[in-house]
């Protein structure tokens with residue numbers, strides 16, 4: 001499969017090249033040249049298939065032949081070696097738990113998939129690759145874990161100082177080896193801008209091969225479409241109309257769900273559930289896209305003021321506002337509402353959500369005020385990653401899973417960076 005740049009000023013290129021570049025030379029995000037719906041029989045028989053069979057069938061058109069079929073099957077199997085259970089909250093709402101991977105965040109799938117793709121391409125590529133990643137909390141840890149020890153790959157993680165949870169910070173600053181954490185004096189959008197600027201810096205790119213492990217990279221972004229298929233497999237026999245409420249920040253996850261829909265997955269509607277960072281909510285009202293600096297919230301991984309993937313969402317809807325509006329609703333919720341939702345989910349449904357999942361739950365409820373469907377909100381991270389907030393709200397101690405215990409007592413190692421020049425100097429060193 002070939003990919004084109006959404007800025008339309010760069011040449012189309014192969015999957016391998018798009019993965020290794022991350023961003024197109026004209027600064028555009030790559031997008032597949034075509035999305036061919038799967039045969040309807042795939043969805044009719046989805047309950048008989050394993051997760052790896054579903055994932056392989058769903059993603060192969062985007063990747064073959066540059067990664068051979070047998071290698072891609074192995075990549076998919078190794079990536080998906082944990083569960084993705086759907087848990088019923090009430091008659092109208094369920095949650096898809098995406099936190100059973102090594103760093104207990106949904107980013108694990110994309111990070112593991114991309115690390116293996118890059119590992120495969122690196123067998124024939126003698127140059128080291130530097131993976132830059134901006135994180136508002138979870139991508140950093142997942143990428144650090146997924147890329148740890150991968151030959152020929154150095155990972156540099158940029159995170160906003162003081163704006164990620166303690167556990168998230170431990171996950172991205174304690175692994176060492178080929179992973180370095182840069183602690184940026186700024187917000188997530190500053191980190192993301194620094195990464196994008198580095199790709200355009202000829203002095204850097206003439207000396208090193210840079211790529212990104214954010215969802216701007218197609219190998220990080222596309223595997224997220226699996227989640228929506230796994231949900232359908234589990235709910236198909238119980239519910240006719242399924243809608244998804246996706247806690248959204250950079251909008252990569254919900255956008256991948258829309259790719260699954262293009263592949264033929266029956267989805268009634270998408271709900272982008274946001275915290276106070278409401279750029280898309282405002283766009284859906286005003287049709288004016290007005291990115292603004294991100295504000296800090298208790299669902300910190302969604303503190304994004306200029307979501308990278310919104311342009312892909314528009315492309316998927318032929319850049320037509322009415323088409324988009326018929327498929328997407330977007331709501332914003334405050335921290336106070338999020339805390340009340342955490343408590344309600346716990347008290348009324350005996351389920352402990354994390355702040356991001358709680359925003360998703362609120363989006364589901366809001367949509368159901370005027371619509372009929374079974375809404376699945378994505379539980380995008382384990383509640384113990386936000387221990388202070390969750391325990392404070394539900395007034396209960398939450399047991400720590402082994403993945404979290406493993407990092408708690410490790411020592412943080414980071415390098416301070418206050419400007420793009422600091423990043424550049426670090427990379428050139």
Ligand SMILES: Cc1ncc(COP(=O)(O)O)c(C=O)c1O
Pocket residue numbers: 105106137138139215247248249250251252253254301302356380381
């Ligand atoms: C826990 C959690 N929830 C939600 C999001 C938002 O996902 P996306 O950026 O794909 O919209 C993120 C970060 O991306 C996250 O880490």
Ligand SMILES: N[C@@H](CCOP(=O)(O)O)C(=O)O
Pocket residue numbers: 134135136137138139140213214215216249250252253301302308
């Ligand atoms: N929410 C992310 C920020 C970046 O999202 P990505 O999907 O583009 O990597 C995080 O937790 O770091």
